[in-house]
Amino acid sequence: xxxxxxIKQILDPEISPRAFKIDPVRKAADPGTAxxxxxxxxxxxxxxxxxxxxxxxxxxxxxxLGSDKAKEALRRALAMGADQAVLIDETQVSAKEPSVTxxxxxxxxxxxxxxxxxxxxxxxxxxxxxxxxxxxxxxxGMPFVPFVPRLDVAGNGLRLERxxxxxxxxxxxxxxxxxxxxxxxxxxxxxxxxxxxxMANRKPITVYGPGELGLGAAExxxxxxxxxxxxxxxxxxxxxxxxxxxxxxAEKGANLARKLVExxxx
Amino acid sequence: xNIVVIGWGGDGHAPSAAVRELLGGARRLAQQxxxxxxxxxxxxxAKAATGxxxxxxxRVLIVDHPALAELDAEAYAAAxxxxxxxxxxxxxxxxxxxxxxxxxxxxxxxxxxxxxTDCLAVDWEGGRFVMTKPVYGGxxxxxxAARTATQVALVRARAMEPLEPQTGRAGDVEALNVNLSxxxxxxxxxxxxxxxxxxRLEDAPVVVSGGRGLGGPEPFRMLEEIAQLVGGAVxxxxxAVDAGWISPQHQVGQTGKSVAPDLYIAVGISGASQHVxxxxxxxxxxxxxxxxxxxxxxxxxxxxVGDYKEVLPAFVAELRKIKGA
Ligand SMILES: Cc1cc2nc3c(=O)[nH]c(=O)nc-3n(C[C@H](O)[C@H](O)[C@H](O)COP(=O)(O)OP(=O)(O)OC[C@H]3O[C@@H](n4cnc5c(N)ncnc54)[C@H](O)[C@@H]3O)c2cc1C
Ligand SMILES: Nc1ncnc2c1ncn2[C@@H]1O[C@H](COP(=O)(O)O)[C@@H](O)[C@H]1O
Numbered sequence: 001x002x003x004x005x006x007i008k009q010i011l012d013p014e015i016s017p018r019a020f021k022i023d024p025v026r027k028a029a030d031p032g033t034a035x036x037x038x039x040x041x042x043x044x045x046x047x048x049x050x051x052x053x054x055x056x057x058x059x060x061x062x063x064x065l066g067s068d069k070a071k072e073a074l075r076r077a078l079a080m081g082a083d084q085a086v087l088i089d090e091t092q093v094s095a096k097e098p099s100v101t102x103x104x105x106x107x108x109x110x111x112x113x114x115x116x117x118x119x120x121x122x123x124x125x126x127x128x129x130x131x132x133x134x135x136x137x138x139x140x141g142m143p144f145v146p147f148v149p150r151l152d153v154a155g156n157g158l159r160l161e162r163x164x165x166x167x168x169x170x171x172x173x174x175x176x177x178x179x180x181x182x183x184x185x186x187x188x189x190x191x192x193x194x195x196x197x198x199m200a201n202r203k204p205i206t207v208y209g210p211g212e213l214g215l216g217a218a219e220x221x222x223x224x225x226x227x228x229x230x231x232x233x234x235x236x237x238x239x240x241x242x243x244x245x246x247x248x249x250a251e252k253g254a255n256l257a258r259k260l261v262e263x264x265x266x
Numbered sequence: 267x268n269i270v271v272i273g274w275g276g277d278g279h280a281p282s283a284a285v286r287e288l289l290g291g292a293r294r295l296a297q298q299x300x301x302x303x304x305x306x307x308x309x310x311x312a313k314a315a316t317g318x319x320x321x322x323x324x325r326v327l328i329v330d331h332p333a334l335a336e337l338d339a340e341a342y343a344a345a346x347x348x349x350x351x352x353x354x355x356x357x358x359x360x361x362x363x364x365x366x367x368x369x370x371x372x373x374x375x376x377x378x379x380x381x382x383t384d385c386l387a388v389d390w391e392g393g394r395f396v397m398t399k400p401v402y403g404g405x406x407x408x409x410x411a412a413r414t415a416t417q418v419a420l421v422r423a424r425a426m427e428p429l430e431p432q433t434g435r436a437g438d439v440e441a442l443n444v445n446l447s448x449x450x451x452x453x454x455x456x457x458x459x460x461x462x463x464x465x466r467l468e469d470a471p472v473v474v475s476g477g478r479g480l481g482g483p484e485p486f487r488m489l490e491e492i493a494q495l496v497g498g499a500v501x502x503x504x505x506a507v508d509a510g511w512i513s514p515q516h517q518v519g520q521t522g523k524s525v526a527p528d529l530y531i532a533v534g535i536s537g538a539s540q541h542v543x544x545x546x547x548x549x550x551x552x553x554x555x556x557x558x559x560x561x562x563x564x565x566x567x568x569x570x571v572g573d574y575k576e577v578l579p580a581f582v583a584e585l586r587k588i589k590g591a
Contacts, residue, residue: 134371143450226380249576257584
């Protein structure tokens, strides 16, 4: 089994709304002091891949399209248990929307040893386009299964659960295929041990530029982007919270019940 | 420019709620942008072709084929592609359900079109369509436009308003003869969600949700008790689900369920934008949190600052008294 996992380094999505600022010129979030992390669903995808490897053997390759800083994300993936890491240097790539991202990642995946499975997160956790998985399937000519909490090998193919409206659907897909991963209680990302982090720091990271992937300006330049960001703004929220009074928690709790009756909510 | 509304699902003559909304939105946009509203009645929606005209389409193209019997995204993308080819340059509106998230990118790829997912609004501004979507977990909104002539928008449920149907409204209905092959992903089994005799989270008039602040699985029993008392359902934050305290089907939020009950009670939930995205349309929001600065109080109507361990038992006791239970 060779599993490729696409991970994106994003601004920590947990920063509080109060600390969140926008750079109006770049039309992007102002990183401020927030740290960069791997997208939460990408971590779930890594966990799924590593568990699959632990059960059936094989190798896991983590890929990212990003800046030199994104090497940190790859090191984290290596520490979790990925075997190889590939950085596609974004310096000469203008990936402002998913069609360019998917084209670049597909080209990089074609350069790897043949893959059995490509995993992505269901959405990146920042711009949340939720497109790259499906677009990769189109680019690579592979079947696609979205919203996957868990999967396993079944014969020559794979058996995947996918979330559907009103329940879960179990499907079978041939290998190779692409799946986008969603969170589940059995794919919570593991925390790497110090020893694994040290090991990961010594592992090599393969770096490709668009040229090495056979991509030119027509494919990855500014003009290749199919979307344009016109505006980015923080919507206003007006708070209208009425706080329940009380000497202590218990009194507040009882008062809350009375308040709900008074407001005819219950 | 023409506007294509991709339609699936629904039973019988009337298009599904999602399709009715998109037709209403398309009609209003077409009044400003010019062009026709073209409905694509795919699979089971074929029966609703005249219904689509009544809800605002000028013309409906039907593609029905055995490959569309199951919600097979590859087949649906191929069918939608055929209709879009007939429509010429167009804005294509796709329902924002699970199938839509799968079909829209595949369709956009085949049309070499720009795609904006999760649209809360599509407007005609300065001679182009402008799509608004939440980003950074709802902390910000982005307005985007496509640079391609044909463009696709995946529209969130309830973002657009349906029109009153006009019985007998005139419009062409044409069935296209298309050869589709079934997709490569095979359906093995459909597991309906187990609700253990309780109301479905999405339908519940009251939702009582717990977060990381509960500290473990046991306190969820107390939430269940409250839910039972008021005929509600139990929800949770992603953090509580990740901790394994409650199963993912209870997750409320951007990547969980969207709920809009009469009463939403958030216990030990900080109110991260991604959580709020799934419950902010609730009529009355109550937050119980020990941190007076927690962002949940920005969306709550009624707030209790305190430790849930003290607040909840007294709340339940008083509730029992009131309910005579
Ligand atoms: C792309 C993306 C999608 C996401 N989707 C979702 C989603 O669908 N749903 C979702 O919920 N989250 C989602 N998240 C996660 C979200 O960002 C937050 O991490 C999560 O909602 C936090 O859960 P929480 O409020 O339970 O935990 P915390 O943020 O840790 O908050 C716990 C709260 O409990 C309070 N507390 C602690 N002890 C007590 C006590 N004894 N009594 C009373 N209060 C107490 C604390 O003051 C704190 O406010 C998503 C994140 C990303 C990046
Ligand atoms: N720059 C990137 N590098 C690697 N993977 C990415 C990148 N952007 C997106 N992805 C993957 O595609 C998924 C969906 O991204 P998106 O369509 O942007 O929401 C993410 O969860 C990642 O797994």
